[in-house]
Amino acid sequence: MRAASRVAPACTTAALASVSSTATTATRGSVAMAASADDLEMIPGVRRLAETKRVWLLDQFGVLHDGVTAYPGAVDAARRLHESGAKLYVISNSSRRSTNTLQKLAPMGFDPSWFSGVVTSGEVTHQMLASRGKGSTSDGEESDSDDEFWASLGKKCVHFTWSTRGAIPLDGLDLETVTDPEEADFLLAHGTEAINGAGTNDEQRAAGCVDTPLEDMRKVLERAAARNLPLIVANPDVVTVGGDAGLLPMPGTLARWYAEMTNHGAVRLMGKPDRIIYDRVLEMTGLEASPEEAIAVGDSLEHDVAGANDAGVESVFVCGGIHAKELGMRRVASAAEVGDGSGVAPPDREKVLEAAEEHDCEPDYAVPVFVW
Template sequence: MSPLQLSGIRDLAERFDVFILDQFGVLHDGAAPYPGAVETLVRLKQAGRRTLLLSNSGKRSAPNEARLVKLGFVPGSWDHFLSSGEVAWQSLRRQLADGTGLRCLLIARDGDRSAVDGLPLTLVETGEEADIVLLSASEGDRFDLDHYRRLLKPAATRGIRCLCTNPDKIMLTSLGPRFGAGRIAELYVELGGEVTWIGKPFPEIYAAALDMLGNPDPARVVCVGDSIEHDISGGHGAGLRTGLVMTGVLETSSQAEREKLFAEHDATPDFLVRTFAW
């Protein structure tokens, strides 16, 4: 069945009580909010709709929320924020509760260490030294894949466990789309390593999100995102309705290209909306 074309987020607010929203590609492009996005979050709040921002960011939730405020979003205009980095941090905290220290090769961005702050991990610089690899972000706008191949091959060869806390394969940067952490994780598998994926479209993050929301009636929940592979596939896998915006990674796509992706990922959105605007 083809998705239903809507004129704006107002049409979704008439159908659903709870919104699970992606951030990059839906609310903003990494540098600035999309036109109408700041106001639309406020309008949803005023309409009594509950919102949870669900992100494949390898950073924890708090720095993500701080970034939104810095970009101009109104504090309190969303109810909850949950990042894949937060889910991974909480999981690692439980696993490392005995205080056992591991040597961790952290692949991050902009010097961010929130993925490991407070955990009994010792950061190392090379794959040869690592007991665990934590892949939270990509600097694909600074380095090519060969840089990551050289860095990671010694760890993959030794069978070192890798956690990817940002499954996105494409990221938006000031230089345009570049390969994301998910592509680096694929590279790790190509090098012979094993990867544990945390984030959309995988079930763990949706279970955590719905639990945070108090496990609402699934029929009253809609997931809005720009990625068919992550947001639409993940929402459907969690038994939820989905809305696709045509910004972010799909901004230059044609209808034929989108339909090809629907088939490729067996994930057709229930609704289409041009942008996250009221």
């Protein structure tokens, strides 16, 4: 497997390499390369890594819980990592803001005091929208063009959101939602269940919110693509685990479709694998200049692992999540199937390497599920 040289400057269209499954190659300063194929280690749990890695960047869905219930082995692993002195950070492609993320983990068995911080793609999206036109939103060589994009974004958007999973509020962002892409300045994707009603406040939006099948959303995207409207994706995940419901479509599905419609030129990913979310969490940890001291844990090769590769962070790939079927494993659909993790058989190492090559990334370690 070749070393991944994926470049996704924060919040730029180059980040579309992930959703199109096409690598974007270039150079990016001192970004560390992922481990070679020969270096991939299949490990039963994270106990040994806790001896050397003091900062852990943990994905939520498919790692800590199944969307409804915590994996018991994950609760134990998080507790033991905390007790070992490690600092734990949740880095999640969640459409929702970081606030209350830890409180939602508490009923699942995770003690919020075990975690040092949270960064969600929904939080990054909110901050970028809130600060548009109010000065610099980014640093580095892409800063000027990025600031220009946000400043010129406009206020009218078609908003893809959730209904049964809970609508995403937009109040305080100076936005007006519309239902016709002919009237919009851009598209905003938080969910895949509904399209918000027209309005300038959340009450108006909720009153007109309409549950919308994915195929109908695709038709809206086609109309927007004719105008090459930007699509801001608050959650780049294509699918997620959904408890007994199995895999559920996420906004990354819309991003993938729209990338094909616009030749990859009109999509902005606000979470993994884009550097923007890793830059935020590394700044929070104080490891901006030494990302190699951290380690990321996730179950998505094209989001968690590829993003960690770009950021120069080592990664632990959790095989029993969304890639389980691809790896010849029985997918761990719910937490009840995991127990303490000891009964989950590991996948074949060669299958992991083949899957990683297909998704253009290189995990350093692979575990069946996230356990100690």
